Amino acid sequence: MLSGGAEKAAVSKVYRPKIFASLITEVVKPGKCVGCGACVAVCPPGVVKFKEVPGKDEQPILAGKCLLCEFCYYQCPMTAPEEKELEAMIFGRNSSEMEPFGIFMKAYSVKAVKDEILKVASDGGAVTAILAYGLSEGLLQGAAVAGVRKDMPWKPEAKLALTVEDLLEAAGTKYSVAPVFLALGEAVDGYSLEKVGFVGTPCQVRAVRKMQYGAHGAIKYGNRVKLTIGLFCSENFYYDTLIKEFVASKADLSKVTKFYIRAGKFVVEAGEEKVVDVKIKEVKSYARSNCEYCTDFAANLADISAGNVDSPKGWSTVIVRTEAGMKFLEGAVEKGWIEAKPLDIKPDGILVKLASRKRGKEEAK
Template sequence: MKGIRAILAEVFKPGLCVGCGGCVGLCPYISFYDGKVIYTDECTRDEGRCYEVCPRIQCSIGQVDEEPIGPYLAILRSRARNTEIRQTTQYGGTITALILLALKEGLIKKAVLTSDDSQGAPSGVIAQTEEEVMACSGSRYVGAGSLEAFNRAVKEETIPCGIVGLPCQAESLRSMQASPLSHPQHKDSVTIVLGLFCTWSLDYRSLNRFLKEKNLKTPIIKYDIPPPPANVFQVTTRDKETIEFPLDDIRSFVMPGCAFCRDMTAEKADLSVGTVEGMEEWNTLIIRTKIGQELLELADKKGVLELEQLPRSNLEHLKEASLAKRRRKPH
């Protein structure tokens, strides 16, 4: 086992940290500041939980000959029945609706989410009320260090948590659960993991500088990357104006560490959620575990989600896109 010196050499110094936040707050030496995970003081330990939970090191996903979207029980398309939820969420509002349900039914006591950019860099949030969950809806296409909020939430005791995160964050949580160095409250508090599809994520500081140069003021109320062939990055301002930039304008802000990720569909999550190409108000929903299936059955019973078959052409295309990420070579 290794510790901070190895993480510095293998991840931080080569610029491969993707800002998942899994290591942030596990010790006094690693923090999250202005969109970046930073090392703040000398640590002399030979082994550490930081190394154990880093998804750039403990990466177990992505052989090209495996099922391209990982193990699953079923795949559907879904959306929140509540149209108010759908109006403020990214696509169908599946994530927000499921988190609200899990809190309401007492399955979880806290939800670990990601803030918008109204207070600066998006970051981890511990949400317990409907208002707090709704305020986190939407996608910020940047590494937001959100797992820091999980480490904060369970610092003293085991608390059932629902965690929403990117594939790297789902991987980090599973490593945390598996590591002999983890504290029991970290292992036992991971109650349900809702994963987001992700091709890559951007460096917050570079994106923020770009938006400022374009005279766009934060908070931005919606970011979107419509599916190909659109090839654009969309930004919707508070005045409800949507501005499009060629994807090539922001491509250089993609975090270098994302090039090593082979997981597009959050394979380590209980439920994985993404877009449905050509159907903006729906989500693709992959049910992966019994825990995920039980939450979905409850959502169906309580009338929280509309659930339908995912058209075959969408499933085939999803598998192609996922395989393309598997085959991607780091540059």
């Protein structure tokens, strides 16, 4: 017979599974959910669904009987293992203070060769062109990217691109969350694809790596991802407030052709015309609450990271971090999809500044 105190201690040692309710308590309620869709995609009985919450875009809810399998919890980018642990698993070490944008092999300024890509791309079209090369050569059978919904202008949705035309439709930056994991789920569960490309923000890349390397990783999904491309990211925004309220109050959304953030400004174009051109601080209040916790600017865990800072206008900055990433980059050059010029990342350049600023948050924790 245990004494009262010992009984209490034994009870507290009872293993409590990390289930969907834990995600709600630890991630969703404190405003840390990035809306990535990993929990929705991996739930074996399919009982995690997205629900629209006014002003907050989609959030996951439980809509059926939970089997207590813990899958949703451990793929979430906002639970353990954290970035540092994953970095050590991927690269065999952690990046030092002298490597604020992570461990990498080489950096390039990249431009797509084909005009049809440049016309629709955000910057130099590197992301679309590298994926197009992968699809064309059979190195990838599909790519999980961000398309836009037909019924809501510029509202991102997960899109499984199976052709180069699909990639062209999904090119360009959307400044709100695309739950890209739903497309990975479709690739694996719907199409049984074995070789999938994945594009996402740094937090989404972290979830892919958890699927591949985490002790509770959903390898069924993770192992199919053969190329992970991460986008540089200072912050992301709520569609409901940034796009549907702010941008829609200044422009006809159906005429908007492009969004970008450059040189501290948030710009929206409709053809040749800049219909919104404001300092980034004017739209700060529409940033997602989860981004406050973020310390990764340059998608430090990706095979390839892409952004625009430190490259000339019309070119993408591409950081190649892994052998897999290098094979894709070199192949895309060889097959005439991209032009790549080596890029010397300056210690006083914008990439280092932005990455260090975000990393500083981590050190301040």
